[in-house]
Amino acid sequence: MSDIPFTLDQLRILKAIAAEGSFKRAADTLYVSQPAVSLQVQNLEKQLNVPLFDRGGRKAQLTEAGYLLLNYGEKILTLCQETCRAIEDLQNLQGGTLIVGASQTTGTYLLPRMIGLFRQKYPDVSVQLQVHSTRRTSWGVANGQVDLAIIGGEVPSELQDTLQVIPYAEDELALIMPVFHPLAKVETIQKEDLYKLKFISLDSQSTIRKVIDKVLSQGEIDTKRLKIEMELNSIEAIKNAVQAGLGAAFVSTTAIEKELEMKVLHIAPIREVEVRRTLYVIINPNRYRSKAAEAFIKEILPPFSTYPEALEPEKLPQQYREAPPENTSRFPNS
Incomplete structure (x- = not known):
């Protein structure tokens, strides 16, 4: 195929239907009408020449082709998000987003204090804190949906070769x-x-x-x-x-x-x-890391750590070893 037979909007709609289990609820979460969602799915199936949903039951059930497209679609959407964040990074901490994960106790009592200090230094960076179980948090870091996390439980065995697990406190x-x-x-x-x-x-x-x-x-x-x-x-x-x-x-x-x-x-x-x-910091050394994540790792984590030597630059992945330049923005200040 010379032309890509789907759009990012269609992938977002497919993901929403799979998550919500119905066209109507997906339309509500995306703030569009149900007919618009149905039309996009019909166009997508026509472009791919394959059915994506089994319409025999009450719940929107993906076909085998639908599951295949969903699997690749989620990867495509994650890469798109990483791309947007990399472009935002050109402004060198004058914007962008930092996503920090945590298990329940660390997310409730430790991370808010750290994020407060970070926001004082970098008020233009948007910070999101996602508090979930250690397992779900670890998968978020592995999939690139979370920049870094502090956890108190064990990283799932299937992710131990993917993530860098650093003793923290x-x-x-x-x-x-x-x-x-x-x-x-x-x-x-x-x-x-x-x-x-x-x-x-x-x-x-x-x-x-x-x-x-x-x-x-x-x-x-x-x-x-x-x-x-x-x-x-x-x-x-x-x-x-x-x-x-x-x-x-x-x-x-x-x-x-x-x-x-x-x-x-x-x-x-x-x-x-x-x-x-022992609490651990987990990162994915194979994923893109924003300047905001670098600054959080280097400037915010060490003062709270029992093992600050584990966070020394030479012991971290390459992307953390060079300090962000003073001003490399290609964009004028707005």
């Missing part, structure tokens, strides 16, 4: 209890005391709960003996419940800085037990 899991709890008055508690406490935790199926249980087990704490009295769906809810005297909990120290300053929660040290996990 030690995150302590603290045992918190109400300030009026009897054990809050002792200097340290014994490991056996844990099994007498009532605990509040996240749902047993949540990713963060699984990470916490794994870290506790590595600290030789038998999680099966902990008496879980209540399961809640957020760290904030757990902190409020502990503060109200409903039980104790293990949470990341990054999540309780404000409460410790206000002295409304107590951290109970456990004798001869330290419960820590």
Whole structure:
């Protein structure tokens, strides 16, 4: 074929229909009419001379050809986004976008502070923070949809050869209890005391709960003996419940800085037990990296890191080794 038989708009429509499961919902998300969506699909099928949807059921179901086009179409759209961001980069941090990923705890309590510092230095750069599970965040970095991420869980095994995983910081899991709890008055508690406490935790199926249980087990704490009295769906809810005297909990120290300053929660040290996990920075060295991402890596990450030497230029992929030039913009200031 000498002419490409589809447009980027048609690929966007195909992707939206596949994601939403219907022509109508796809039209709503794209802010166009349903007849316009149907017409574009009909034209696309005519141009390709192959059906893309099985119209026999209630839900818009892709045919084999439809799945094939969707797979390549998503790659094409991602490359288009990278191209636009590379062109924006010619303005040398006078615009552009930085997309940072994070798992739940780091995204809620650590990244907002970092992004605030970055925005103070580079107010013209648009910053997006995407908070998802470690697995989904890792795939976002691998696919080029996220520039870099800080995670607390394990990178999926199938991505470990694709991503560069850099040790970033030690995150302590603290045992918190109400300030009026009897054990809050002792200097340290014994490991056996844990099994007498009532605990509040996240749902047993949540990713963060699984990470916490794994870290506790590595600290030789038998999680099966902990008496879980209540399961809640957020760290904030757990902190409020502990503060109200409903039980104790293990949470990341990054999540309780404000409460410790206000002295409304107590951290109970456990004798001869330290419960820590390592946070990691993940990047994809094979994807385009914007100047905004370079600046974030070099200027914002090191002060918060337990392992700043891991972020030294010679240990990073080539695109991070050269500092952005002072002014290489080809465009006049608007």
